[in-house]
Amino acid sequence: MNIGQAATRSGVSAKMIRYYEAIGLIPAPARRDSNYRDYDVSDVHRLSFVRRARDLGFPLERIRILLALWGDDGRSNTEVKAIALAHVTELEAQRASLDEMLRVLRRLADSCEGDGRSDCPIIDGLEGLGPQASGKGSGDKGSGEKGSDEACRA
Amino acid sequence: MNIGQAATRSGVSAKMIRYYEAIGLIPAPARRDSNYRDYDVSDVHRLSFVRRARDLGFPLERIRILLALWGDDGRSNTEVKAIALAHVTELEAQRASLDEMLRVLRRLADSCEGDGRSDCPIIDGLEGLGPQASGKGSGDKGSGEKGSDEACRA
DNA sequence: GCTTGACCTTCCCATGATGGGAAGGCCCAA
DNA sequence: TTGGGCCTTCCCATCATGGGAAGGTCAAGC
Known part of the structure; x- marks a missing residue:
């Protein structure tokens, strides 16, 4: 299917799908003769995984690790839980x-008070x-008192 | 005083001070013969104001408005409170x-469980x-099932 | 005076995740 | 065949911040 279909089904925008591919988060899909990207259900599945992780606030670099664990049959859930x-x-x-x-x-x-006064x-x-703040010192805020002792060091 | 001094005193980095000036959040200060920026206490005061607003999570565009209200003797606290x-x-x-x-x-x-299993x-x-998730469907995740019915439309 | 090191200047680039848009190619249906 | 909708790549913008390079300035020590 086209990238637009994959986007609709996964909930990840086409723009983002291309970006994820560019940064190597997801593998580059097959291309048709027209150079259109061609996705299958497993690609959509992976994209949905990414979207859910994003919804939970995971940054992409952490999602990269989660994706690797997802595809690793010999993974340890200890590692996933730690992440x-x-x-x-x-x-x-x-x-x-x-x-x-x-x-x-x-x-x-x-x-x-929010009563319209300037206080x-x-x-x-x-x-x-x-x-x-006790004093109403807002009067001295302008660019008035430009002293001449410039090299003053605290 | 130099930008480094102003940075130390206000808690805003020199980099950010220049940036705030570039985007017009704060006025450009006087320059010395050496082209060094020259700040006075009121500048530091304003920078501290900005820093506190940033610490409270205000975006710069809102801080721009707050700064204008700060310097406006005829302001209405109603507007400040609304912001x-x-x-x-x-x-x-x-x-x-x-x-x-x-x-x-x-x-x-x-x-x-986090007990080392892959489950x-x-x-x-x-x-x-x-x-x-009830089923343990993690087994079908690979790149195996690349079907050939590509134009499938939901 | 000269050197040295700390400071300043501007300019460019990067972040992280996302969107917008232009210029051009492809596809399908009427 | 034409039109509109989809695709491609490429560039730019966001928001606030930092890093760093190349070069100028300043102050202190010798």
């Missing part, structure tokens, strides 16, 4: 990072790093 | 996506889409 758990650990780290951002952002947003704890929080 | 809340919504969507990946991955990992529910889960 999965390593990925879980990375996703957890990402989530922890997101949670921290959300925590800080929500606190800032909660402390902002804004969110801006203050970005400007100074205190938990609640 | 922050929009970002919260996006981060929450990302977290939901991560959580779903983690949920599926943990379930797969939990169902895998692997993780691989099965990637291969077929069932909640628990």
